Structures are given as structure tokens and as C-alpha cells.
Amino acid sequence: MEFLRPATWDEALAAKAEYPTALPIAGGTDVMVEMNFDVHRPSAILDLNRITELTQWSNDGGVVRLGASVPYARIIDELSGPLPGLALAAHTVGSPQIRNRGGVGGNLGAASPAGDSHPALLAAGRDVFVEAASVRGTRLIPIDDFYVGVKRNSLAADELIRAVHIPVADGPQQFSKIGTRNAMVIAVCAFGFALHPKDGTVGTGIGSAAPTPRRAVEAEEYLRGVLAERGLWESGDLLGTEVIQRFGELVKAAASPIDDVRGTADYRRHALAVMARRTLTWTWNDYSKQIRSAA
Amino acid sequence: MSARTIQGQKNLQNINQASKDGIGGSPLRPDGNLKVKGEFAYSSDMWHEDMLWGTALRSPHPRATILSVDISEALKVPGVYAVLTHQDIPGSKYYGLEIQDQPALAIDKVRYHGEAIALVAADHPETARRAVKKIKVEYEVLTPIVTEEQCLDPGTYGYVHEPHEYKSHAYGNICHEQRLVSGLGVTDEVRALADVIVSGDYEVGMQDQAFLGPESGLAVPAEDGGIDLYVATQWLHVDREQMAPVLDLPEEKVRLTLAGVGGAFGGREDISMQIHACLLAQHTGKPVKIVYARDESFYGHVHRHPARMHYEHGATRDGKLVFADCRIVLDGGAYASASPAVVGNAASLGHGPYVIPNVKMHAIALYSNNPSCGAMRGFGAVQAAFGYESQMDKLAAELGLDPVELRQLNTMSEGDYMPTGQQIDSPAPVADLLRRAKEMPLPPPLDTAHLDVRQLPGALSNTSHGEGIVRGVGYSVGIKNVGFSEGFDDYSTARVRLEVIGGEPVAMVHTAMAEVGQGGVTVHAQIARTELGVEQVTIHPANTEVGSAGSTSASRQTYMTGGAVKLAAEAVKRALIEKGRRRYGWTHDDITLAGGKVVSARSGALVSMVDLLGDEAIDLTREHHHRPTVPFDKETGQGFGHVQYTFCANRAVVDVDVELGLVKVVELTAVQDVGKALNPLSVVGQIQGGCTQALGLAVMEEIIVRDGKVRNASFTDYLIPTILDTPPIPVEILELPDPHAPYGLRGVGEAPTVSATPSIVAAIRNATGLALNRIPVRPEHLTTELPG
Structure with missing residues (x-):
């Protein structure tokens, strides 16, 4: 097994071009576990830990450009304001040790349906982009085009994830995850939700309940319609149980979960509906308070 | 009789002053700081000049005939020193704790998923693992015998061990059985004496010891032809007794030294890598180290017996027990391990710490193609306690009585008789333990005005901000024997x-x-x-x-x-x-x-x-030597079978998110009589640890087996409680001396593991109104089961 340790981003891209089957490693919180269990036996490991720019983020006021290796612990400490949904998701990742090492780039690279970041990234809107680079150049992959199958993403063999572009939150965001213990647990299922008052949309993200992380499109459309038709963005009035209930049902319908050792398909659907109702209620209550205090 | 009560840390300090580092004091353990700092040398840390690494090829099938094993390609891997099969074993090919029914390496057939078939020694662990993959095994895969129905119908489904291979009193696919009758037994006439009868079917999943230090050891061949083994185990001499015949060595040439043990809980009572490392060392003439990977550890040690139990209790209108009947079916898996002792405990302790005039019991352990089950903290008694304590709550509900009061009406005391006819001849303050558990102050109710998600079910997973949360309280008490029983010295x-x-x-x-x-x-x-x-x-x-x-x-x-x-x-x-x-x-x-x-x-x-x-x-x-005991009579279960009894009572307080089925144990109180606390700090630690392991069984810990295959051989999916799952565990200790025991002490480690699980389930029932007849309770049980 080759062990490649580039010092710069350009060297990393060159290495990935030369060894397209090389497995990138940053925090190692997923890669090393799989190797220890002999799930992967990669021909080469591409260690990105010397490339410090990957652990940096910037905020231009409208978009956060989050380096692929910024650890979850720093997302919680430094980005809870602009990226509240992702910060809540980061809270649920593994243990403190894992949160000190792991980052969103690893979640995206593994593209597991159970990755904790994904529902929050999907909920953050359609303007979330994965910045992928290769010796051929750089492209921005819309988050909706990124997840293509079970543990498969749309990266080309010579591409590396450099950063993720996430719009700064313009409304309340929430994230909920079901685990069968109260910490250090892989999601049985998870749900991310965000209100986007600026463009009058809402964002959803479903985790661990389909072959890929996915958006509950009909639920988003339904709610967008209700909020617009009833002037609720302006009034901040209560949504009413019927709307909340319907939204939960549509989220549930968007999932296609399976039975496995972590939970049953029926339970996952049920729990998604509950999480959808609750996160909608929490975010709307927050939004409503903002509107009223501004009025 | 002198009695003293220790409550919490305050009294521990007083004891320290009275007698600093002698008995009754709490000097700190010598390995404590080392373990916390990561400096303690565990068995997996050992190293020897020139040593080789051993590993095993394990069966992917729960039941198969081995048609051929071809090791030639594995032997060609550079760095490989030996590849062994059962044909290379110099001595006896079988071993076992109680019954020598387990081959050191599979012979012509495999009986469980993960059974070792061949061994490799190489100069690097990775080389050994690669070589294992080059061993070619041809299997004829057979349908595994895995359910109770299949096991009990060998005519249709076949035998796990052919009857002519039995080395014990096994028959059919029943490895061991014990019946018990006391009073008039349980007949229709006896049933007619009861005003109220409740019955239930209960199921216990397969718990794992989940020790963190994987099986490991170092075998060093000696100049005298013998072998020195440094190993993490629970009983050096019984390992040696099982190893020597396989290695074809006299016992004195098999010398064992304990290496640093990273937890045991019964899972190291059986042989794991001991014989394998020694066979490779004998064969190569070099030191051989074996360290299991985590998944191999889950395959390589026995688990807690899963159980299916049917209980029936009858009582008078005012709550006095009239009779109890029970059938306990324990799945022992492929090999006997400690199954006979587990059956003995289940049968003799399976009606709990209660005085019941008429009793019947039938306990069996099956042979199946599921993973082997054996010793784990509280064995036999843990499974049964979930059954009889669930029944006590059901009976109390039926009679409209307080569950603690119903228990207290029936609890045993010193001088009473076990269903085995054995008199309890030392303190048995069962009713008092329950009273004390009930009188401890309750934790404050959930402060809905100042919610902290970390205190709610789901914690930082952020599933509730107070919605759906219902509090429940449950009680239980349990009985466990101390020491080996049934005539064992x-x-x-x-x-x-x-x-x-x-x-x-x-x-x-x-x-x-x-x-x-x-x-x-x-x-x-x-x-x-x-x-x-x-x-x-x-x-x-x-x-x-x-x-x-x-x-x-x-x-x-x-x-x-x-x-x-x-x-x-x-x-x-x-x-x-x-x-x-x-x-x-x-x-x-x-x-x-x-x-x-x-x-x-x-x-x-x-x-x-x-x-x-x-x-x-x-x-x-x-x-x-403890005082002698005798085996239980096979049919009546009568006999002075146990050395000592130990009791613990618990109160559990839980918050349940009834919409999502998530549970947070808020507090788990334990009250236990320990006779004499030689080291009160350690005693409190043992009780808190035992309670935590019981909590794991109540709400999360289970080896999931489907068609004989283990589905979650990792700590990613075999979940044990984290600190966020572990509540404050206030402990109250009684010291009522047992006149038969050194210093009057009573064994401590298992009683809380027996008693605490049912209290947690009772609390969840209290919060949800659900029947919950299976543990561990999973979220989907709380969201799909109809109230019962």
C-alpha cells in the first residue's frame, strides 16, 4: 500500500491524478475504522493532513466556504451563528475525540446515507455546493447532484473535495437525529430542516432512510405553498396542526427506508414524521418570535 | 447482630478515618491511575523478541460440512511460519469448561458462525491475515438449527451434535435440563387455591460482556518442552486444565501468568486464544502472540444466553402468592460452555426472593447453531429476574396493589426456605431493601421552564424540546447465588x-x-x-x-x-x-x-x-474451601445447592419520549446488603457498574443474530451505555454479617446486574402503559406495540 503525503493542494491533486484509486484521508475517523475491519484495502492512502488550507473557513457575509477538513468541534464553536443546522448536526457526531478529528469533507467523501452532515447540508438549500478539484480544474457540484447511490458520490476518480459552500442562514434551522443511545451513535434516521425567508422556501434533508441522503421535495413544495398563500412569512402566525401534520406525512412519504440492525423501516418512517413536525414547530416558533419582535 | 448503614460518600470518609488502609477502608486501587492515563499494560501490549503473530480462519457459516481444507497457498505466503488444522493437534482435540464438546479447531463440520477452522502464524499480523484468506475451504452449507422449535424437533431439523457424540446427559438438542417441584407443585387443584392468576411470556436478547480489551496473550515455548502463556483470563488453573490435554503436555509444563485484563464479566471464563497460541508456539518453536480484532472478539467469546420464559403466578385476593410455575428455555448455542450451571441457577433462583408455597420449574439449555453462550455476570438469574419481576408488577396491577407492597408481602427472610428446600441461614433483608429503595428521595421533576436537551431522551441528538416526555418509576428486587454451586468445591x-x-x-x-x-x-x-x-x-x-x-x-x-x-x-x-x-x-x-x-x-x-x-x-x-453443597435432584430440584445468597433492590426513574420511543434513565437507585464492605469505595463502584450493565440490557445491548449469523460484531452497532446514558446511581449499603463467610461478607458484583434491569423496564411500562415483554426495549417497541 502506497502512503502519499502531499505538502500542498497542487501536489495533492497531482497525486490523485497519478493514483486515482488512492483513498483520501483527513481525520481518519471513518477510513481507519473501515480499514481496521478490513472493509477496504486501498491501493494507496492520500493523507491530506499537511494541507492546512483544508482546515480553514471564510464567510463573505452571504456564503460560508467551509474547508473540507474543518473539524466538527470547530464548526460547533465557530459557525453555530451562520450555519446553525450544520452545527446542530455536528453536535451529534460521535464522541469529543471524533468531533476533534472528523470533518464534513469526510462525510461527503464516504457519502454514507447515515452521515450526520448530509441532512443539514440539504436543508441549507439548493445553493449548497461541493467544491471539487482536480488537475483538470475546479467545479462546484450542487448538493442535489452530489449523492448518487449507496456510499457513492459524483466525484470523478481524479477529484478531491476542497470545500463546501453553504449559504449563511437567513432563518431558523434545526436538526434531529434518532439513535438508540443518547450519544456516540450512528443515526437510525435523521432530519434537517431550515426556513429560508429571503426567497420564501424551506429546506429539508432526510438521513439514513433511503439509499442516499435525500430531500423531501413534496414536503418542501407543500410548505412553501402554504406559507406563501396564507401570507405567513409576513404575519408569522401559527401554522396550525393540520399543516404541521401534513408536512410530517409528506416527509415520511419521501423516505424509502429498510429494516436493518439499527431499526425497522416502519419505525424510521414514523420517527421522521415526528422529527419533521417538531423541527418545523421549533423553527416556526423562532421565526414567528423574530417577526413579532421586529413588528 | 450488628448492622451498619453506609449512605453515599459521607460515610465512606468516616470509614477511612476509622481504619485507613485495612479492611473497611477504601485505599485506592493500584492500577487505577495507570488505567486512566493509558499507561496500564494490557495483555494486547505484550511483545517478545522474535515473536510471531497468530490468527484464525473462522467459518462464515453457522452450520456446514467441511468437505476439504487446502492450506497450500497460505503456506507459500512469505513470512508465514505455520498453518495448522485439527490434524496438527498433538493431544485431545476437544476441550470445554464443564463438558469437553468443543473442538480446538473444527473437525469436518462447523456449528456456529465464527468457529475457528485453521490457524496461521506469521512474522506480521497483516501477513497472517492475508495468509488466512488464501486457505481454501470447501463447505457443504446446511440449514442452521436456530429456533427453539427447530432444536426441539431433531427428527425434522437434525442435530447440532450427533447423539453418539454426546459427552454428557444431553438428549435431542437439549444440552442440560433441570426440573424443580416444591410444595404441591402446580396442578389444577393448586391453581384453584388462587383468587387471581397472571401469566406471561418473556424474552431476553443475547447480551455481550463487551469488555474493551480484546482477547489476547503471548505463548512462549520453553526449553523443557513446556510452554509459558501470558494471558488475560478469569481462571488460570481451569485454562491450564483444558489446555494441557490438547497440547499433550503434563499440567506442570503448562505455566500461566496473568497479563493485564481489560474487563471480563464472564466472557473470559472460556478458552479463547489460549490453545491456539500454544499450538502455534509448539509448532514453530517461537513465541506467538494473538490479539483478536474487535469483530473476532464478538465471534470468539461466549455471550449471555438469550431466554424465552413462560411464567404463571397465582395469589390470594390480598396478595399472598399461592403458586408459581415457570418454563425457561435458554439458547446455549453450539457448545456447552457454562450452560449446565446457567440452567442450575435459572431453575433454583428463577422464582426470585419470594416465599411461594407451591412451585414448579423446568429450565433447559438448547444446543443450536447460534453463537455459543456461557458465563456472563449474574447468569441464569438475570434472565429469570426479568420474568418474575415483570410478573410481580402484573400481579400488583391485577390486584390493585402497590408493586412494592405486593413484593413485601411475599419476600423471603432469614429462616425461610428456597424452592430447593435450602434454608436461608443468614440475613435476607429483602423487604427492607425495597423499603429503603422506595424511601430514598426522588429526583426532581423535569424542569420544563429551563430545559437542557442533554437531560432529555436523545440528548444532543435534539429530538425533543420537552414534547412527548413522560416520566415513569419502577421497582425491582433480585436474588443471586455467590460462589460455585451444586457440589462444586x-x-x-x-x-x-x-x-x-x-x-x-x-x-x-x-x-x-x-x-x-x-x-x-x-x-x-x-x-x-x-x-x-x-x-x-x-x-x-x-x-x-x-x-x-x-x-x-x-x-x-x-x-x-x-x-x-x-x-x-x-x-x-x-x-x-x-x-x-x-x-x-x-x-x-x-x-x-x-x-x-x-x-x-x-x-x-x-x-x-x-x-x-x-x-x-x-x-x-x-x-x-466454602461449606459443601450438593447437586440438585434432577427431577425435584431439591438440595442444599448454593453457598450464599445475595440480594439487591432498585428503583429506576426514567423519562420516555413516548412519541419517538427514546428513553433516558434519570436515576437508578440501588440498595444492597453486602454483609461487610471490605472496601466501601470499591463496593459502591461494583454496584454502580453492575447497575450500568443492567441498564445496557434493559434498553440497548443485544447481539443480533439472524439465521445463525451475527449481524453487529462491532461497537458501532453493539451499543453499550455511554456516560450520557448512565444516570446518577445513589447506592445504599447494608452490612448484615453472614456468619458462614469470612468477615461476614457477601459477594457483591452480580446482584445489581440481576435486579436493576427489571426496574428500568418497569419504569418504562409505568411511563407508557405498554406490556414490554422483551428486552432490550428498542424504540420501535415503544412506538408500535399496543398498550397491554
């Missing part, structure tokens, strides 16, 4: 040496006791200090140079090996005083040892130990 040996080192009297304690975290090494030093009046005590490494210490299990080590240390220390004390009498002609009848001196109560210090000992050492070895 599990004696312990201790050697104590007293000599002058550096101008100070120093005692050395040498036993073969496996320190697996229970704190025995701390307690042995405390006993030596108290008995010999010295401060300095050295603990000799545990090895087979001294006689057996029995197993570190069955809550027995402080009782048995602690008792042996006491006997040996008393013998040394007598020898020293006798030496003084000969030299100085003392005629005092009040001589003892204290503060490094020989002292007379009336005359004061007579001579310092340093002066009396001079250059001479007093070095004596003693065995400690």
Missing part, C-alpha cells in the same frame, strides 16, 4: 510471606486470582494489613506457581480468595507469635499484631516484628 489458595525488607516488616500475598477489575488486589492487601498489622504489602503476580484461586466470577473472589488470604495471614500471624513465645517465653493470652509490632492488649508492645523476624521469612500457603 471451588476452593482458593493463598500464599502469604512475611519478612523484613529495608528495615520494615513487609507482607507479600501470592495467589492465582485473576484481577479483572474487581479490585481483588486492593482487598488482598487490606486483609494482609489488618491481619498482620503491617503497612507494606506486595501483591505477587498471579500465576500457576501457586494453587488455584478458582474463577473470578460468581461474585466469589473476595469471599473465596480473600478468605484464603485471611487464612494464610492468620497462619503467618500464629507462627510469628509462636516464634516469640519460644524465644521470649510469653504467657500472655491476648497477643496480636499491630503497627509492625507484637502487642499484648494488657502489657502493650512486646517486640517489633523486625526484631522478632530477623533474617527469617515466614511463608505459608492455605486453601479456603
